[in-house]
Amino acid sequence: MLDAPTSLSESRYWECIAACSRCALLCDFCAAACLRDVHAEHMLNCVAIDMDCADACRFAAAAMARDSAQVPAICELCARICESCAAECEKHEADHCQDCAESCQHCAELCRQLIS
Numbered sequence: 001m002l003d004a005p006t007s008l009s010e011s012r013y014w015e016c017i018a019a020c021s022r023c024a025l026l027c028d029f030c031a032a033a034c035l036r037d038v039h040a041e042h043m044l045n046c047v048a049i050d051m052d053c054a055d056a057c058r059f060a061a062a063a064m065a066r067d068s069a070q071v072p073a074i075c076e077l078c079a080r081i082c083e084s085c086a087a088e089c090e091k092h093e094a095d096h097c098q099d100c101a102e103s104c105q106h107c108a109e110l111c112r113q114l115i116s
Contacts, residue, residue: 013064027054082108
């Protein structure tokens with residue numbers, strides 16, 4: 001029988017959990033920054049997908065932290081939402097959108113690697 005990890009950093013999911021957590025924070029920051037934009041009405045789609053992505057990333061990180069049997073399905077969903085968020089954020093020149101897109105792409109890649 002395998003010993004259970006004694007800390008989160010020993011988890012086989014650690015790298016993906018960290019990427020999901022970082023992505024959620026950057027999505028939250030991006031959404032808030034978009035709402036403060038002078039032309040916020042043009043950023044509403046970005047805000048909406050940022051919020052969805054942040055929630056999906058937090059859900060995936062929590063599932064991995066507890067070693068849920070649903071990790072493959074949850075990470076697949078997370079990867080899809082991250083890819084959608086990245087595509088939206090890439091349309092905008094703001095640094096916060098570009099940072100968010102990069103983080104979303106990285107998170108999606110790690111989620112897909114995990115389930116492959």
